[in-house]
Amino acid sequence: MRSLSLVAAWAALLSQVQCLNILITSNDGFGTASVRELYRQMTSLGHNCYVVASVTAQTGEGVRADFTSNPRLDSDGDWGLVKAGAPSLGTDPTDSHIWYYNGTATAQVLVALDYILPTVCGLTVPDLIISGPNSNSNSGAFLQTLSGAMGATYVAIERGIPAMAFWTGNDATVYSSLNSSTRVGLQDPATINARLASNLAQAFISKANGDRVLPEGYGVTVDLPYITSETSDECTNPPFVLARPAQEVGVKVAYNHKSGIFNRMQADASPNKVEVTNIEGTVDPKCLSAVTVFALDYDAVRRRQCFNLADVTAIIPVVVHSNGSTALIGGLGANASISGNSSQSPPAVVISPPSIQTAVTSIATLVQWSISSLVLGLVVGVVSS
Numbered sequence: 001m002r003s004l005s006l007v008a009a010w011a012a013l014l015s016q017v018q019c020l021n022i023l024i025t026s027n028d029g030f031g032t033a034s035v036r037e038l039y040r041q042m043t044s045l046g047h048n049c050y051v052v053a054s055v056t057a058q059t060g061e062g063v064r065a066d067f068t069s070n071p072r073l074d075s076d077g078d079w080g081l082v083k084a085g086a087p088s089l090g091t092d093p094t095d096s097h098i099w100y101y102n103g104t105a106t107a108q109v110l111v112a113l114d115y116i117l118p119t120v121c122g123l124t125v126p127d128l129i130i131s132g133p134n135s136n137s138n139s140g141a142f143l144q145t146l147s148g149a150m151g152a153t154y155v156a157i158e159r160g161i162p163a164m165a166f167w168t169g170n171d172a173t174v175y176s177s178l179n180s181s182t183r184v185g186l187q188d189p190a191t192i193n194a195r196l197a198s199n200l201a202q203a204f205i206s207k208a209n210g211d212r213v214l215p216e217g218y219g220v221t222v223d224l225p226y227i228t229s230e231t232s233d234e235c236t237n238p239p240f241v242l243a244r245p246a247q248e249v250g251v252k253v254a255y256n257h258k259s260g261i262f263n264r265m266q267a268d269a270s271p272n273k274v275e276v277t278n279i280e281g282t283v284d285p286k287c288l289s290a291v292t293v294f295a296l297d298y299d300a301v302r303r304r305q306c307f308n309l310a311d312v313t314a315i316i317p318v319v320v321h322s323n324g325s326t327a328l329i330g331g332l333g334a335n336a337s338i339s340g341n342s343s344q345s346p347p348a349v350v351i352s353p354p355s356i357q358t359a360v361t362s363i364a365t366l367v368q369w370s371i372s373s374l375v376l377g378l379v380v381g382v383v384s385s
């Protein structure tokens with residue numbers, strides 16, 4: 001009895017400290033401030049995190065898995081972080097857990113799962129894949145299929161790995177221009193977006209209590225609103241609310257007779273339907289984070305257990321408000337501080353990106369294998385599997 005209760009106590013202790021292996025990716029690129037902040041925050045929660053993301057923004061590519069045909073970059077990566085001539089795959093010179101690759105969002109996940117993590121990091125399968133925070137909104141069902149950031153989650157889920165995607169109304173910024181305080185004394189929007197994402201990811205991890213973070217086939221996508229901390233505290237702690245994805249196709253094209261080509265029109269998909277009632281007057285509807293749970297299961301019509309699954313509200317953590325919630329609590333927690341670091345406010349200097357020479361040389365030193373055979377191996381592997 002005694003040893004049994006000791007075992008139980010030990011198990012309980014272990015379940016409180018769940019250190020997961022987490023892969024973070026983004027179609028805005030590996031140098032995005034919100035992605036670096038998410039990596040920093042998830043790591044400080046005790047998780048073993050890696051970033052593998054594109055060297056240039058890769059939006060709207062859906063699930064297209066595009067691997068570069070060139071072992072070296074033929075032009076500079078975004079923000080000039082990696083220069084033309086550098087290998088198409090490499091690490092950040094200051095952190096060997098942060099990688100870039102020249103490929104679409106889906107390709108990042110495949111390169112990470114099939115090469116970087118097992119070969120270089122000794123990690124077979126990560127416990128969770130997080131895509132983002134990516135710029136722009138993901139509202140609307142059809143947009144989700146066209147989106148590269150969602151493509152990253154689809155390939156993860158098809159590999160049996162729980163996946164979450166985060167979107168933000170804020171534009172992508174480079175990590176080297178991240179401010180510890182904005183002009184109005186608040187945290188950088190990228191820091192707040194990452195805090196929201198890490199809070200929600202951690203809430204799902206804690207809720208799963210040592211089990212899979214999400215049931216097989218399930219994913220979560222979250223639309224974070226525009227965080228206003230550059231100018232005011234108007235929207236800096238948005239509550240998480242459960243939403244259902246819009247079902248109709250929200251994309252149209254128009255034929256331009258003059259140019260003879262088709263143009264994609266501004267998508268007018270109706271937004272995801274928020275499931276919380278009684279929010280009027282309690283919160284600005286523009287300052288909500290819409291949380292959507294989705295499933296990918298091509299065999300759903302045949303698998304009877306699909307229809308016996310627990311209600312989605314049984315999967316979501318309490319920080320996500322669902323129908324019936326009245327008082328909405330901000331996603332950072334009640335009364336969370338969003339003050340910038342006043343000892344550095346306003347920032348006099350921003351950290352410069354690594355110099356061209358340092359970045360390229362360190363990457364070249366770190367990447368000691370033949371990139372061309374790696375890329376070829378990946379393409380062959382993907383085609384034949």
Ligand SMILES: *[C@@H]1O[C@H](CO)[C@@H](O)[C@H](O)[C@H]1NC(C)=O
Pocket residue numbers: 055056067068069070072073074075076077102103
């Ligand atoms: C990435 O690879 C593609 C195709 O191989 C190429 O067109 C593109 O210019 C490359 N990007 C960079 C930044 O070199």
Ligand SMILES: *[C@@H]1O[C@H](CO)[C@@H](O)[C@H](O)[C@H]1NC(C)=O
Pocket residue numbers: 033173174177178179183188346347
């Ligand atoms: C950081 O602050 C400076 C000065 O106010 C500003 O120019 C820059 O855009 C800010 N960085 C980001 C990422 O917003």
Ligand SMILES: *[C@@H]1O[C@H](CO)[C@@H](O)[C@H](O)[C@H]1NC(C)=O
Pocket residue numbers: 274275276277323324
């Ligand atoms: C919320 O719950 C109420 C009462 O149970 C129900 O009438 C309403 O349709 C629900 N709304 C949504 C969006 O599910």
Ligand SMILES: *[C@@H]1O[C@H](CO)[C@@H](O)[C@H](O)[C@H]1NC(C)=O
Pocket residue numbers: 334335
């Ligand atoms: C948040 O602040 C309000 C008053 O401003 C207070 O009533 C409440 O207890 C605080 N909540 C927490 C969790 O500290």
Ligand SMILES: *[C@@H]1O[C@H](CO)[C@@H](O)[C@H](O)[C@H]1NC(C)=O
Pocket residue numbers: 341343344
């Ligand atoms: C604020 O900045 C100082 C100086 O860089 C640093 O030592 C401190 O840890 C920072 N505090 C927070 C809360 O980020």
